[in-house]
Amino acid sequence: MRLAEAPISETFERNETRPLIVHVVRQFLPNKGGLEDVVANLCHQLLARGYRIRVVTCDSLFSDPERKLPPHEIIDGLEIVRIPWSGSSRYPLAPQVFQHLADADLVHVHAVDFFFDALAWGKFLHHKPMVATTHGGFFHTPKYAVVKKVWFNLLTRLSAHAYRQIVCCSQSDRRLFSRIARKRAVLIENGADIAKFANCAALEARRRIVTIGRFSINKRLDRLLDVMQVLAARHPDWHLDIIGTVSDLDQSSLEREISARGLSRHVALHVSIDNSAIRNIIARASLFASASEYEGFGLVAIEAMSAGLLPILNTNEAYKALAETHPTLMLADFSDPEATALELASAFARLEASGPDIREGMIGDAAGYSWDKVAERYVDLYAEATTPKTSQRQPLRQRGHVA
Numbered sequence: 349m350r351l352a353e354a355p356i357s358e359t360f361e362r363n364e365t366r367p368l369i370v371h372v373v374r375q376f377l378p379n380k381g382g383l384e385d386v387v388a389n390l391c392h393q394l395l396a397r398g399y400r401i402r403v404v405t406c407d408s409l410f411s412d413p414e415r416k417l418p419p420h421e422i423i424d425g426l427e428i429v430r431i432p433w434s435g436s437s438r439y440p441l442a443p444q445v446f447q448h449l450a451d452a453d454l455v456h457v458h459a460v461d462f463f464f465d466a467l468a469w470g471k472f473l474h475h476k477p478m479v480a481t482t483h484g485g486f487f488h489t490p491k492y493a494v495v496k497k498v499w500f501n502l503l504t505r506l507s508a509h510a511y512r513q514i515v516c517c518s519q520s521d522r523r524l525f526s527r528i529a530r531k532r533a534v535l536i537e538n539g540a541d542i543a544k545f546a547n548c549a550a551l552e553a554r555r556r557i558v559t560i561g562r563f564s565i566n567k568r569l570d571r572l573l574d575v576m577q578v579l580a581a582r583h584p585d586w587h588l589d590i591i592g593t594v595s596d597l598d599q600s601s602l603e604r605e606i607s608a609r610g611l612s613r614h615v616a617l618h619v620s621i622d623n624s625a626i627r628n629i630i631a632r633a634s635l636f637a638s639a640s641e642y643e644g645f646g647l648v649a650i651e652a653m654s655a656g657l658l659p660i661l662n663t664n665e666a667y668k669a670l671a672e673t674h675p676t677l678m679l680a681d682f683s684d685p686e687a688t689a690l691e692l693a694s695a696f697a698r699l700e701a702s703g704p705d706i707r708e709g710m711i712g713d714a715a716g717y718s719w720d721k722v723a724e725r726y727v728d729l730y731a732e733a734t735t736p737k738t739s740q741r742q743p744l745r746q747r748g749h750v751a
Contacts, residue, residue, distance in 0.1 A: 364400060366398055366399060366400045367399055367400065367453040367454070368399070368400040368401075368402060368451055368452050368453050368454075369394060369399050369400070369401055369402075369452070369453065369454050369455075369456055369730065370402045370403075370404060370448065370449055370452040370454070370455050370456070370476075371387055371390075371391060371401065371402070371403045371404070371456045371458060372403075372404045372405075372445060372455060372456070372457045372458065372463045372467065373387050373403065373404075373405050373457075373458040373459065373463075374405065374406055374410075374433075374437075374440050374442075374458075374459060374461055374462075374463065375405060375406060375409065375410060376388070376403050376405040376428060377423050377426075377428065378409075378417075378423075379409050379410075379411075379593075380562070380593045380620070381561075381562050381593070381595075382561070382643075382644065382645070382647045382648065383458065383459065383483055383644070385541070385647065386458075386481075386483070386517075386538050386539070386645075386647065387403065387458055388426070389539055389541055389719050390539070390719070390722070390723060390726060391403060391426050392424065392425075392426070393539075393719050393720065393722075393723035393726075394723065394726070394727075395425050395426065397723065397727060400427075401425075401426050401427060402427045402428075402429060402448065402452070403426055403427065403428045403429070404429045404430075404431060404445050404448050405428065405429070405430055405431075406430065406431065406432075406433040406440050406442055407419065407430035407431055407432055407433065408430075408433075410437035410595075411593070411594055411595055411596075413437075417430050418430065419431075429448050431444040431445060431447075431448075432444060435462075438461065439461050439462050440461065440462055441462055442462060442463070443466065445463060445466065445467065446466075446467075446470060446473055446474060449474045449476055450474075452474075452476050453476075453477075453734060454476065454477050454478070454479070454730055454733060454734055455467060455474070455476045455477070455478045455479075456478070456479050456480070456481070456730075457478060457479070457480040457481075457511075458480070458481050458483060459481070459482070459483045459484075459485075460480070460482060460483075460485045460504060464480055464504075464507055465503060465504075465507045467510070468506075468507035468508070468509070468510035468511065469507065469510075471510050477512055477733050477734050478510060478511050478512065478733075479511055479512055479513045479514075479515060479729060479730070479733050480508075480511045480513075480514055480515065481515040481516075481517060481536075482514065482515065482516050482517060482521045482524075482525055482644070483517055483644040483645070484517070484518070484521060484642065484643065484644025484645070484666070485500070485504075485521065485524065485525070485644075500528070501528070504528060505528040508525070508528050508529045508532075511529075511532065512532070512732070512733035513532050513534055513729055513732070513733055514529040514532050514533045514534070515534055515535075515536050515726075515729065516533055516534065516535050516536075517535075517536065517537055517538045517644060517645045518535075518537060518538075518644065518645045518646070518665075518666050518669050518670075519535065519669040519672070520665035520666055520668075520669050521644070521645075522534075522535045534729070536722060536725045536726065536729070537645065537717065537722070538644075538645045538647050538650075538717070538722065539717055539718065539719035539721070539722030539723070540647055540650040540651050540654065540714065540717040540718075540719070541651065541719065542650070542651070542654040542714050542715060542717060542718055543654075544623055544651060544654075545623075545626065545627055545630055545651055545652075545654055545655035546654055546655065546711070547654075547655065547656055547711055548627045548630050548631050548655050548656070549630055549631065549633060549634060549655045549656035549657045549707065550631060550632055550633055550634050551703075551707075552634075552703065553634050553696055553699035553700040553703050554585075554632065554633060554634045555579075555583060555585040555586045555587065555634075555696055556586075556587045556588075556589070556632055556633040556634060556635065557576075557586075557587070557588045557589070557633060557635045557636065557637050557692070558588075558589050558591065558629060558630055558633045558635070558636050558637075558652070558657065559572060559588065559589070559590055559591065559592075559636065559637050559638055559639075560591045560592060560626070560636075560648050560651070560652070561591075561592050561638070561640070561648055562592050562593050562594075562595040563592050563593065563594050563595050563596075563597040563598070563599075563602060564595040564596050564597060565596055565597060566640060566641045566642050567592075567638070567639065567640045567641075568639040568640060568641055568662070568682060569590065569597070569602065569605070569639065570605060571639040571662075571682040571683060571685070572588070572590075572637060572638075572639040572682065573588075573605055573606060573609055573611060573615065574609070574685040575637075575639070575682065575685045575688045575689050575692065576588050576609070576611055576614055576615055577609045577610070577611060577685065578685050578686055578688075578689035579614075579689050579692060579693070580611060580613075580614045582689070582693070586614060587614055587615070587616070588611075588614065588615045588616070588637075589615075589616050589618060589629050589633065590602070590615065590616070590617050590618065591618045591621065591626055591629065592618075592619070593619065593620050594619065594620075599617065599619050602617055603617060630655050630657065633657060634657065634658065634696070634699050634703075635657060635658055635659075635660060635692065635695055635696065635699075636648075636649065636652035636655075636657040636658065636659040636660070637659070637660045637661075637692065638659070638660075638661050638662060638667070639662045639682035640661075640662055640664060640667075641662065641664060642664050642665075642666070643664055643666040643667060644666060645666055646661070646666045646667055646670045649661060649667065649670060649677070650670075650714050650717050651714075653674070653677075653710040653711065653713055653714040654710075654711060654714035654715075654717075655711075656707040656710055656711055657710070658676070658677075658678070658695050658698070658699060658706055658707075658710065659677050659678065660677075660678045660679075660680055660688075660691055660692055660695050661677060661678070661679055661680070662679070662680065662681070662682045663679045663680070663681055667679060674713050676706060676709055676710065676713070678691055678694075678695055680692075
């Protein structure tokens with residue numbers, strides 16, 4: 349039995365005629381995060397459009413690698429297959445991915461890691477048309493910058509040739525990946541679940557800030573806390589709600605950081621809470637802040653806009669690209685707490701003066717990131733990727749017609 353023909357799930361009928369898209373991503377549900385949310389939302393959109401979906405992912409959360417998750421599970425109609433992995437969470441080695449591709453019409457790889465390289469170099473085993481979405485590549489921090497640059501220009505460049513299209517989810521990604529994929533690097537900005545927190549921010553200006561995201565070092569919550577220290581000294585009403593899930597920073601470490609700055613009255617930590625609880629917190633806030641050093645796209649800023657919050661964002665490449673498109677957003681250098689505190693105070697003053705207009709503009713801008721529109725662009729991309737170059741492009745309707 350060849351590697352690509354190993355047993356696959358019996359959940360769906362083998363004579364099923366709906367096209368099957370296999371999404372490959374290093375982390376997925378039940379984990380929470382920007383990458384996981386993007387893949388889940390796209391999969392649900394595709395499911396509603398008549399596709400079959402399988403998600404192949406690692407068999408444990410990187411935040412809790414010893415706890416193994418079920419090898420097979422159906423969540424909200426999505427078939428999830430989990431496979432063993434070893435090595436680094438940035439480049440998890442998981443060769444069993446080849447065992448779950450035999451009946452795929454198209455393979456969609458998310459992020460640039462082991463899966464991106466292995467499925468490219470192993471294409472002679474599975475012979476499947478493939479697309480990939482960059483999600484920021486692997487330039488999430490400046491750490492090992494020289495090694496990453498060499499890797500990108502050599503191995504990633506070679507691997508990219510195996511993909512029909514490389515989907516860049518931000519302008520900064522497209523500028524980067526067009527160097528190695530040229531015209532095959534196309535821009536499809538991530539969709540956002542704009543209904544999740546729609547129009548729920550406080551109606552009047554308040555000195556309350558929300559930040560949302562996994563507790564990881566590159567999010568630079570330490571810098572955001574330094575800014576809060578400055579703000580709290582200037583006005584007692586300033587308050588920050590930190591919402592997220594444990595990653596390479598744990599809850600006790602963050603609590604110590606908060607306490608060490610004397611911010612226990614001004615900062616609240618909310619760990620792994622549901623969307624209903626998050627809405628209730630946003631309902632008391634007017635501002636969103638992110639000190640993140642790196643973002644693949646800036647999905648959380650779009651969700652904040654959909655709520656009617658005014659974002660103040662660190663000057664990383666993704667946020668700068670977002671601010672070019674949406675000038676109402678504010679950028680700040682969070683490595684300078686005094687200057688950033690002034691920006692946040694200025695944002696509050698703007699809301700006091702023109703709050704309803706700013707809020708309406710934020711919500712309107714976020715509407716352009718509806719997943720319904722983004723999914724249609726992916727459907728068109730899939731049709732192009734599965735059509736031989738000599739043929740006229742056709743929708744991916746039934747099994748067996750792909751190249």
